[in-house]
Amino acid sequence: MPDATLAATPARDKVRAVDFRGGGFAPKTRRWVGIAVFIVLIGFVEWGTQAGWISALTLPKPSDVLATFGELYASGLLFQHLGPSLTRLVVGATIGASIGVTTGVLIGLFSYIRAGLVPLVAAIFPIPKIALLPLFVIWFGIDEGSKYALIAFGTFTPTVVATYGAVDNVDRTLIRMGQSFGLSWFSIVRKIVLPGAMPGILSGLRISLAIAIILLVAAEMLGAEYGIGAYILQAGSLYDLERLFAGVVILSILGVIVSAAIGAIERHLLGWRT
Amino acid sequence: MDIRLDGVGHAYGDFEVMRDITLDIPSGRIVCIVGPSGCGKSTLLRFIGGLERPTSGRILQIGDPPPDCLNPLTYVFQDFALLPWRTVTGNVSLALEDHRIGGAEAKAIIDDVLSRTKLTDFAKALPKQLSGGMKQRVAIARALAVRPAVMLMDEPLSALDSQTRELLMDDLIGLWTRTPFTAVYVTHNLAEAVRLGHLIVVLSRRPGQIRQIVEIDKPLAERGYADPDLEDSQKQLWMLMREEARAADAELIDA
Numbered sequence: 061m062p063d064a065t066l067a068a069t070p071a072r073d074k075v076r077a078v079d080f081r082g083g084g085f086a087p088k089t090r091r092w093v094g095i096a097v098f099i100v101l102i103g104f105v106e107w108g109t110q111a112g113w114i115s116a117l118t119l120p121k122p123s124d125v126l127a128t129f130g131e132l133y134a135s136g137l138l139f140q141h142l143g144p145s146l147t148r149l150v151v152g153a154t155i156g157a158s159i160g161v162t163t164g165v166l167i168g169l170f171s172y173i174r175a176g177l178v179p180l181v182a183a184i185f186p187i188p189k190i191a192l193l194p195l196f197v198i199w200f201g202i203d204e205g206s207k208y209a210l211i212a213f214g215t216f217t218p219t220v221v222a223t224y225g226a227v228d229n230v231d232r233t234l235i236r237m238g239q240s241f242g243l244s245w246f247s248i249v250r251k252i253v254l255p256g257a258m259p260g261i262l263s264g265l266r267i268s269l270a271i272a273i274i275l276l277v278a279a280e281m282l283g284a285e286y287g288i289g290a291y292i293l294q295a296g297s298l299y300d301l302e303r304l305f306a307g308v309v310i311l312s313i314l315g316v317i318v319s320a321a322i323g324a325i326e327r328h329l330l331g332w333r334t
Numbered sequence: 335m336d337i338r339l340d341g342v343g344h345a346y347g348d349f350e351v352m353r354d355i356t357l358d359i360p361s362g363r364i365v366c367i368v369g370p371s372g373c374g375k376s377t378l379l380r381f382i383g384g385l386e387r388p389t390s391g392r393i394l395q396i397g398d399p400p401p402d403c404l405n406p407l408t409y410v411f412q413d414f415a416l417l418p419w420r421t422v423t424g425n426v427s428l429a430l431e432d433h434r435i436g437g438a439e440a441k442a443i444i445d446d447v448l449s450r451t452k453l454t455d456f457a458k459a460l461p462k463q464l465s466g467g468m469k470q471r472v473a474i475a476r477a478l479a480v481r482p483a484v485m486l487m488d489e490p491l492s493a494l495d496s497q498t499r500e501l502l503m504d505d506l507i508g509l510w511t512r513t514p515f516t517a518v519y520v521t522h523n524l525a526e527a528v529r530l531g532h533l534i535v536v537l538s539r540r541p542g543q544i545r546q547i548v549e550i551d552k553p554l555a556e557r558g559y560a561d562p563d564l565e566d567s568q569k570q571l572w573m574l575m576r577e578e579a580r581a582a583d584a585e586l587i588d589a
């Protein structure tokens with residue numbers, strides 16, 4: 061009879077579906093949400109400035125900023141500013157990131173280098189690199205040299221820290237496996253350590269490159285005639301909010317492009333991740 | 335090529351893990367090593383493979399490995415150790431690349447080992463797309479590709495469910511009957527040991543010493559699932575191990 065009682069029980073009680081509490085914690089691509097956030101935010105400010113409950117002194121009208129941007133483009137000044145800035149960014153960040161990745165890998169692989177350099181990197185990291193700009197001007201000259209150096213130096217430290225952390229996190233059993241198949245040291249580094257550290261290196265680069273953009277403006281504070289940073293600083297000193305914001309928008313777009321580029325590289329290189 | 339362990343002992347600091355292990359691993363045979371948890375089985379295997387050095391004793395290689403052998407002592411790991419960013423083919427070719435084998439020769443070897451492990455259809459798959467049993471077959475294919483003189487297997491099937499384990503055991507027996515290889519096979523599972531082992535070495539609890547070596551004469555190909563002839567050997571092994579296992583278990587609780 062126990063079967064009969066079992067079958068009878070649910071009939072008396074309330075029946076309902078089990079609550080779902082799984083899901084989440086798994087990032088999916090939702091491209092349009094990011095765009096929607098921008099549109100809503102800008103629309104809100106436009107509405108506020110048009111209606112007058114945001115005063116013109118607090119924020120410029122987004123439409124005016126757009127108009128300024130249009131003028132900038134039409135006059136050809138946009139590319140006169142963008143050209144040098146992009147060169148500085150690319151050269152500085154490439155130098156900083158490549159030296160950073162190399163140093164990080166060396167720290168990850170050799171105990172002596174780790175013992176020697178980790179405290180040094182920790183000591184350099186918190187220094188605001190902008191404070192060193194005068195020093196860089198003396199060392200590398202007031203021209204492009206000091207700008208490259210500042211951006212490179214600023215990208216270097218976060219890249220090093222991210223890289224050696226990533227190398228430390230490479231699965232040791234995979235390295236043992238490489239040794240057990242008689243792979244050379246160099247092969248193990250190239251085929252096991254570097255690909256294994258790639259996710260960490262790329263997420264480090266996301267941060268380093270954002271810092272590079274921040275430092276770009278700082279680098280152009282001294283002795284730069286053209287450049288987005290120079291343009292922003294000029295506008296700022298004149299309290300020309302429209303031009304200031306037009307410059308800031310360019311920096312933001314740069315940031316979004318860099319982040320999207322790293323996202324594309326991640327999708328291409330890290331498709332193997334679950 | 336035979337392997338001889340000559341008075342191998344080891345201690346991590348003051349912590350003695352194994353003592354005076356002398357053992358011959360004859361060519362063409364599968365030697366199973368069983369023993370309670372923590373008795374040093376994995377450590378012993380690392381010594382044989384040259385990944386770690388014992389504090390006393392020697393590991394000797396008697397005779398030369400066959401001339402076409404690329405990596406005489408080759409591991410199959412418990413957790414597969416596949417590179418997640420390489421396809422099945424890429425994982426197998428990893429073992430060949432450093433031996434300057436490429437192009438048509440590498441392709442021929444890879445095709446051969448993949449067909450022997452029934453993986454031909456999955457050549458382009460990434461590890462994340464494979465089931466546990468398939469991953470371990472990829473690891474076995476990779477080991478076969480370097481034509482090892484001795485295969486060192488550390489609980490290769492214990493991460494798998496019991497059905498997959500049975501299937502893979504049949505695969506291993508099939509591989510061995512077609513071309514006999516030498517293997518040292520560490521396991522917790524006595525059924526695996528009596529199924530695959532020509533010799534079964536029973537280790538005592540830590541510090542690991544050889545309690546007994548049991549020989550099973552029945553040819554591998556004739557041993558089957560739940561074979562009554564093997565029951566007796568398995569029972570005998572369990573009698574040997576039971577006290578050791580219980581004592582080892584109690585030790586862990588005390589510690």
Ligand SMILES: Nc1ncnc2c1ncn2[C@@H]1O[C@H](COP(=O)(O)OP(=O)(O)OP(=O)(O)O)[C@@H](O)[C@H]1O
Binds near residue numbers: 346372375376377522
């Ligand atoms: N690098 C190490 N340093 C210190 N102790 C270690 C080290 N490696 C292993 N041991 C200890 O040596 C003993 C033997 O370890 P080993 O992994 O060889 O045992 P095992 O027989 O393979 O155990 P299991 O059956 O659980 O896999 C264990 O008690 C372990 O804690």
Ligand SMILES: [Mg+2]
Binds near residue numbers: 375377
């Ligand atoms: Mg073990």
